[in-house]
Amino acid sequence: MTFQDFNFNEQLFEGIQSMGFTTPTPIQEMAIPVILNGQDLIACAQTGTGKTGAYLLPVLNHISSTNKHHTSALILAPTRELAQQIDQQVEGLAYFTGVSSIAVFGGGDGMAYEQQRRGIQNNVNIIIATPGRLIAHLTSGVLKLNHLTHLILDEADRMLDMGFSDDIMKIISYLPKTRQTLLFSATMPGRIRSLAKAILKEPQQINIAISQPAVGIDQQIYRLHDQQKTPLLQLILRDSAYTSTIIFASRKEIVKSLYKELKAIKINAMAFHSDLEQKEREEILLKFKNKQLPVIIGTDALSRGIDVEGIDLVINYDVPGDPEDYIHRIGRTARAATTGTAITFVNHRDERKLKNIEQLIERPIRLVGLPDELAAIQPTHPVHADQHDNKKKPNRRWNKKKPKKNIQ
Numbered sequence: 001m002t003f004q005d006f007n008f009n010e011q012l013f014e015g016i017q018s019m020g021f022t023t024p025t026p027i028q029e030m031a032i033p034v035i036l037n038g039q040d041l042i043a044c045a046q047t048g049t050g051k052t053g054a055y056l057l058p059v060l061n062h063i064s065s066t067n068k069h070h071t072s073a074l075i076l077a078p079t080r081e082l083a084q085q086i087d088q089q090v091e092g093l094a095y096f097t098g099v100s101s102i103a104v105f106g107g108g109d110g111m112a113y114e115q116q117r118r119g120i121q122n123n124v125n126i127i128i129a130t131p132g133r134l135i136a137h138l139t140s141g142v143l144k145l146n147h148l149t150h151l152i153l154d155e156a157d158r159m160l161d162m163g164f165s166d167d168i169m170k171i172i173s174y175l176p177k178t179r180q181t182l183l184f185s186a187t188m189p190g191r192i193r194s195l196a197k198a199i200l201k202e203p204q205q206i207n208i209a210i211s212q213p214a215v216g217i218d219q220q221i222y223r224l225h226d227q228q229k230t231p232l233l234q235l236i237l238r239d240s241a242y243t244s245t246i247i248f249a250s251r252k253e254i255v256k257s258l259y260k261e262l263k264a265i266k267i268n269a270m271a272f273h274s275d276l277e278q279k280e281r282e283e284i285l286l287k288f289k290n291k292q293l294p295v296i297i298g299t300d301a302l303s304r305g306i307d308v309e310g311i312d313l314v315i316n317y318d319v320p321g322d323p324e325d326y327i328h329r330i331g332r333t334a335r336a337a338t339t340g341t342a343i344t345f346v347n348h349r350d351e352r353k354l355k356n357i358e359q360l361i362e363r364p365i366r367l368v369g370l371p372d373e374l375a376a377i378q379p380t381h382p383v384h385a386d387q388h389d390n391k392k393k394p395n396r397r398w399n400k401k402k403p404k405k406n407i408q
């Protein structure tokens with residue numbers, strides 16, 4: 001699908017091109033036809049999916065092709081930052097259309113309030129507002145929304161979390177009953193459904209939120225520094241409890257390096273990466289599937305496609321940058337109602353990524369203490385971005401018995 005398929009007017013199309021959008025994202029593909037069709041919509045979509053464009057494009061198309069003398073659309077957002085971000089996207093996309101917009105939010109000085117008041121009085125076409133400040137303008141009588149055609153609630157779940165429920169209902173009491181209402185939310189708890197029931201008319205529903213990890217996965221993290229990673233990996237792999245393991249690393253250089261290290265200590269593992277021929281990759285996957293190969297090492301490319309039953313352990317040698325990749329990675333185990341273990345190595349640089357993952361899965365991951373024999377391993381200074389970048393040999397003090405020639 002391309003943006004041409006939506007038949008947007010020429011000026012809007014120019015804006016889309018100037019923003020560098022070439023292909024619609026999945027939420028855009030699904031939501032835009034519904035909105036263009038005039039239906040109400042409840043969409044479950046997270047930030048980063050292109051959800052803002054999904055509602056802005058059809059609304060902009062409508063306003064720019066019709067009447068530009070009134071305030072036609074109101075977008076409610078939980079925070080000043082989000083309101084500003086949305087306004088920036090409006091400015092970019094609407095650049096050639098002549099549609100005007102203003103972000104209205106609390107805080108700031110009297111001048112900011114005055115600026116907002118003037119914008120509102122000039123019948124700006126789109127208002128993007130946080131609920132509290134909008135009510136101030138509505139009750140002062142400056143803002144009249146009699147001609148409004150579109151109401152959009154963005155990050156509705158966060159607005160409810162922040163206690164804006166009454167404010168939203170009050171704002172809606174000022175709006176025409178005949179309008180198109182679009183509700184976007186990252187999650188769909190019961191109170192969002194109740195809100196939707198109260199303010200939407202026969203809405204279409206779209207859900208592109210990714211599913212949560214299977215309940216059968218025992219998720220664990222180890223906090224450690226880079227020099228402890230490979231020794232810990234070796235200890236875990238020697239644990240005979242696991243028969244089929246995937247190790248994920250963020251880059252193929254790390255995958256290759258780990259492969260050498262595991263081979264050196266006679267762990268039967270193979271590396272799966274894009275430098276291999278298609279045939280080689282297929283052979284590796286087949287062996288892994290047939291349980292002739294107990295350990296496979298790969299990047300995120302491996303996390304999406306591989307559908308192998310009976311994988312009992314997933315190890316994240318590093319924390320994926322995209323929290324959704326974490327769910328894809330660990331979803332390789334505990335498939336089809338079985339159980340499995342997912343272990344993630346977290347160094348100090350990856351703490352932020354871990355936090356994002358815990359936010360996405362809506363719970364903390366269990367922290368496991370490092371085995372005693374690894375405690376003595378010291379980090380090298382300065383801590384390298386990755387020990388594999390410069391082919392440094394890991395500190396082997398945890399296992400002095402290993403002859404050095406066996407390593408790398």
Ligand code: AMP
Nearest residue numbers: 021023024025047048049050051052053
């Ligand atoms: P959002 O999920 O709305 O916060 O959008 C996330 C980012 O994706 C924003 O920086 C948008 O500018 C960008 N974006 C939205 N739609 C597209 C698209 N179709 N192609 C490329 N980038 C997009």
